Amino acid sequence: MxxxxxxxxxxxxxxxxxxxxxxxxxxxxxxxxxxxxxxxxxxxxxxxxxxxxxxxxxxxxxxxxxxxxxxxxxxxxxxxxxxxxxxxxxxxxxxxxxxxxxxxxxxxxxxxxxxxxxxxxxxxxxxxxxxxxxxxxxxxxxxxxxxxxxxxxxxxxxxxxxxxxxxxxxxxxxxxxxxxxxxxxxxxxxxxxxxxxxxxxxxxxHRLVPASEPVRYTGNVAHPAVRRAIQLIEERSDQPLTLSDLAAAARLSPRALQEAFQRYAGCTPLAYLREVRLDRAHRDLVAADADGPVTVAQIAYRWGFSNLGRFAHWYRKRYGHAPSVTLRS
CATH class of the missing domain: 2.60.120.10 (Jelly Rolls)
Incomplete structure (x- = not known):
């Protein structure tokens, strides 16, 4: 004001x-x-x-x-x-x-x-x-x-x-x-x-979320091709997925899928995939025992983050602190 x-x-x-x-x-x-x-x-x-x-x-x-x-x-x-x-x-x-x-x-x-x-x-x-x-x-x-x-x-x-x-x-x-x-x-x-x-x-x-999902990314969109790609992301976010994989599931070319995601989800398909993986890594960090055998690196690798520095950067940007803070809390 x-x-x-x-x-x-x-x-x-x-x-x-x-x-x-x-x-x-x-x-x-x-x-x-x-x-x-x-x-x-x-x-x-x-x-x-x-x-x-x-x-x-x-x-x-x-x-x-x-x-x-x-x-x-x-x-x-x-x-x-x-x-x-x-x-x-x-x-x-x-x-x-x-x-x-x-x-x-x-x-x-x-x-x-x-x-x-x-x-x-x-x-x-x-x-x-x-x-x-x-x-x-x-x-x-x-x-x-x-x-x-x-x-x-x-x-x-x-x-x-x-x-x-x-x-x-x-x-x-x-x-x-x-x-x-x-x-x-x-x-x-x-x-x-x-x-x-x-x-x-x-x-x-702003991003809408599905009523059934307590997460931060868009999941409820009108475009059927985007819905098909999202379904694949939801089901296989712990597996290697490429833009070509998502485009094949959506039955669109990679470029057309990029455009559809930007319009209906406000981000690229791979950015959406990253947000889903961040959310699931966050859940694992919250659930993990700080004194147990699980490490930040293990959880990051589980959800497809091979570069720990980038994972920490994205995690801090999303949650406001380092993943190690969540694990210790």
Whole structure:
């Protein structure tokens, strides 16, 4: 945000407090019941929360003055797209995902999952809240369905640099509309169109995941050739697979498969394969006994990573720390 919400804007400050219990009660009523805990220097706890919007979209601003844990119940009826404007947060979906989000980056809180969000002292973010029924309709349209689809999202931000630019554009439009008190406040047609455009842009720029799979990569796509290649990846990710193998399974040329993956999954086939392998290596590292005989190298080799330096680089980029940290935890 270019200016703090609630100061010279159409956003209204609802919480400005150094009382943790009061803050928990007030923000729980705005979102969903949630755990709120000061993780260090509780005497320095402070919170700020402001809100504004137009029919269909709510824009909120939040900050905490000390290191804080926020753990909401599943949101169920809406989802949040969160952008960090100051500081850094770590987001966990217990047993499933972990994401470090730095200043300027975004993440999506899936409405059907529990999350823990660890805030560094002084962090500030805004959230765009979208109704789940609007998002599910947009998901159905994006996946070529006539009916709404129960949209499930990975934690990660936009799927590419171009996608990030597109999301940044629609996010900025929502911020301007709320902060400046634009016509969407009083014009239901404009409000509905901007809400639908925001949901559609979310579909086009962020990764959907299948409802049955608690993983971070795209698995539910409309293109049958991409689905066939994904099925092979899911079934044989522990075996040597080449682009030619995947193209043969998809019944496309390698170039056509590359183009289809970029359009429907937001990445190349081999990048998708790598993400699946990283996810499965992560699961093995989490399950392994730190004092047992299993090593990081053995798990990396099991999932096709022959270069340990590259494996460590990709793993750190994905999970925010070295694979050895996961093994020891």
């Amino acid at each position: 270019h200016a703090p919400a609630g100061e010279g804007s159409r956003m209204r400050t609802l919480v400005r407090s150094d009382d943790l219990d009061e803050t928990r009660e007030m923000i729980s009523s705005a979102y969903s019941p949630y755990e709120l805990r000061a993780l260090s220097r509780p005497q320095d706890f402070s919170a700020w929360y402001a809100e504004g919007g137009f029919p269909g979209v709510t824009l909120s601003g939040l900050s905490y003055g000390t290191e804080t844990l926020v753990a909401p119940e599943p949101l169920t009826t809406y989802l949040l797209v969160c952008q960090v404007h100051k500081g850094r947060v770590r987001v966990e979906s217990p047993g499933r995902e972990e994401q470090f989000v730095d200043t300027g980056d975004t993440y999506v809180l899936d409405p059907h999952r529990r999350f823990k969000v660890f805030w560094t002292a002084g962090s500030r973010m805004t959230t765009i809240r979208l109704p789940r029924d609007v998002v599910d309709r947009a998901a159905g349209e994006a996946l070529g369905r006539e009916e709404p689809v129960r949209a499930r999202f990975a934690l990660g931000g936009p799927v590419s640099a171009a996608a990030a630019e597109s999301w940044s554009g629609i996010s900025a439009a929502v911020h301007r509309e709320v902060m400046a008190g634009g016509v969407a406040h009083d014009n239901p047609l404009i409000a509905a169109q901007l809400t639908q455009m925001t949901a559609a842009t979310l579909m086009a720029t």
